[in-house]
Amino acid sequence: MSPSDTIEIELKFDVEAGLPAPELFELVAAPSNSEQSTAATEEGRATEEGRATEGSIGDPETYLLEATYFDTADTLLAKNKITLRRRTGGTDAGWHLKRPSSVAGGRRETAISFEDGGDSEVPTALREQILTVIRSAELVPVATITTDRTVTIVRDEHGRSLAEFCEDVVSAESLLPGGSTNRWAEWEFELTGGDHKLLKRARKLLLAAGARRASSESKLARAIGTQPHDDLVRALPKKASALGLVQFDLATHRDALLMWDPIARENGHDAIHQMRVAARKIRSILQSYPGAIAPEMSAPVADELRQLAEVLGDARDREVALAANEHLLARESAPADLVRVLIEDEQVRHERSLKAVRFAMSTPRYLQMLDDLDRLIEAPIPGHAATQDARKAAAEAVGLSYAGMRRAEKKLKNLSAWSPEWVEQLHTVRKRAKAVRYTAESADPLGRRALAKAGAEAKSVQTHLGIFHDTVLNREHLAKAARNPALSRDALFVLGRMDAHEESRGRRAVRKYRRSRR
Structure with missing residues (x-):
């Protein structure tokens, strides 16, 4: 069809x-x-x-x-x-x-x-x-x-x-x-x-x-005579509990997950990425507010979402790699054998990963996870901190995640710049920044300016280090391609130039990160 x-x-x-x-x-x-005469005298009114x-x-x-x-x-x-x-x-x-x-x-x-x-x-x-x-x-x-x-x-x-x-x-x-x-x-x-x-x-x-x-x-x-469905959670009350905040946020990101699902199946623009973000945000909420919902109810959903994010992540990584290869090759006069390795072969791998996504999203396991997620929103088992004031719970959650990011940055200062351990620690800082951002965004309905400021700071860190992380992955991919014994000398020369461009882009991103943290 x-x-x-x-x-x-x-x-x-x-x-x-x-x-x-x-x-x-x-x-x-x-x-x-x-x-026409009126239009001409009224300066474009018509x-x-x-x-x-x-x-x-x-x-x-x-x-x-x-x-x-x-x-x-x-x-x-x-x-x-x-x-x-x-x-x-x-x-x-x-x-x-x-x-x-x-x-x-x-x-x-x-x-x-x-x-x-x-x-x-x-x-x-x-x-x-x-x-x-x-x-x-x-x-x-x-x-x-x-x-x-x-x-x-x-x-x-x-x-x-x-x-x-x-x-x-x-x-x-x-x-x-x-x-x-x-x-x-x-x-x-x-x-x-x-x-x-x-x-x-x-x-x-x-x-x-x-x-x-x-x-x-x-x-x-x-x-x-059917009217549109009214969701359980439409607005957050002024004096919300931690559980109420979690329900509201889960419903928001559940709706985003469902919205992007059919588009992701068709490999629509940015759909895989956005669906993966929605899955990660749901997991982040469950991790940031562990006392709101009983762990025996939330843990299985979080684990299923982790595995879904992994499948989506593979497709997304292939998508990013393909886009990066196309961008880097656009400025080069690349031989046909290099185009085949970096574009045609990558397209095959990307399509294979998309098939895995479509399969995973068509299984009874995936549908059961969605049912379980609905129950978390509509009929959760309250955890030990369910009745805590939402503003206090959000402040504590953002504070904990922000402290985790700062500890990761402190450890970074004790490592030799550009060593493998230092590069890996930058990746850890990026992940901690993402956790701060997602946790701070979960508190947006509360209107707390200080929490929003922490989220904006973390977003800046995540952005700069995300670019650097992309270059690290791209350079690993280029190095793997260079080990292909069938590639011509011209292809290897172009690969070297592409690697140099990515190294330079990565160093610029790190400099911007360092300036932002002074």
Whole structure:
């Protein structure tokens, strides 16, 4: 199967059945001469207001769309603003998965056509995208929706599609226990190439024509009456306990872990890194506040997260190494044998590590860890310090981690600069700084300026020493490549130059670290 991904940005309105659509040509008609004169004398005002450009409106086309929506019996997908459907009719028959995106006002849609094999059962590629939401629950039909749709395309002066205006008459039947049938009319205006200025003009035009703000964000929500899920921990009370702070932070990073999961499976940009960070932050919270939750409950989750971070870490290290090789080779005239060793062979290893990530995240063990993490948040067994004031607990936790960083730095001063032991100790300082940063960030909801200052200081240390650590790893990788007996003299010469660049970059990072600690 070959899924296609798009970001859906649309307006949705409720309308009375039979309400005539407005004249859409207003959206693309060129301004009149008087408007042009006004625009010229008002110093760009028309541009700021999104003045229309020339274009055309296509002939309306009518389709009959028949869709079956799938969810768990307790509608976990709908509660998380996710919809999964199998739809026939129209120009995009197949399976469609819609879920929130980071684009303002947009939803991410993944589609698999029937021609690509997604006919009778939920395609594996889509099921993987929602695995962390449904876990081991079965997907069942929860609604059928039939839509009589009339589509009108709005085009620019070159004939390119800017948007689609849909006039829908909808018949829906909920298949949930006690469900009912419903019928309504709505309008949708979806961008296909236009910008938000066009969307703004369309909103004004359609509201003026008699449209009303939609009562539900999706057809499914209206069909089954499901509202978005309310998380257990939404806000931290002013007088929070240590346990309350831990629950709040765990929920925040659990949500980040779940958000990055489907993107990491596809090797989306920075997803492996961000998911690994989320896993590490959860472990850091459990380690920084050991008395908040009973260890017999928190320790198994922390151990599973450690192993997950290791799998993600291997993929991330391969990703970083590949990016570093590409960057270093970009400034060199490298022979083909060196490109093969540093790029092509590394790409193979990187893809192998990604397969390991996808496998690890599809096992019952991983899903069980997520269930256990949910229980830590929703029904934790209180530890001996659970009722301690959150502000006091956070101050103690940050203080302990900061003291650990300072001890590591003190030990560093007693070692010979640039010796193997000194380099290893710099790595320890970096790890301790990361612990300070994560612990301080866990206290952000409390608004303690002193703790935030400690976190910012640790972040600076982590950043400089992180760059140095990257160069150490890169130089080890280059040295390993240089031991390849099949490499040419030209390749070895280039490797030497690359190593010199990395050594210089590492020394600059250490100098910045030293200056920051004076």
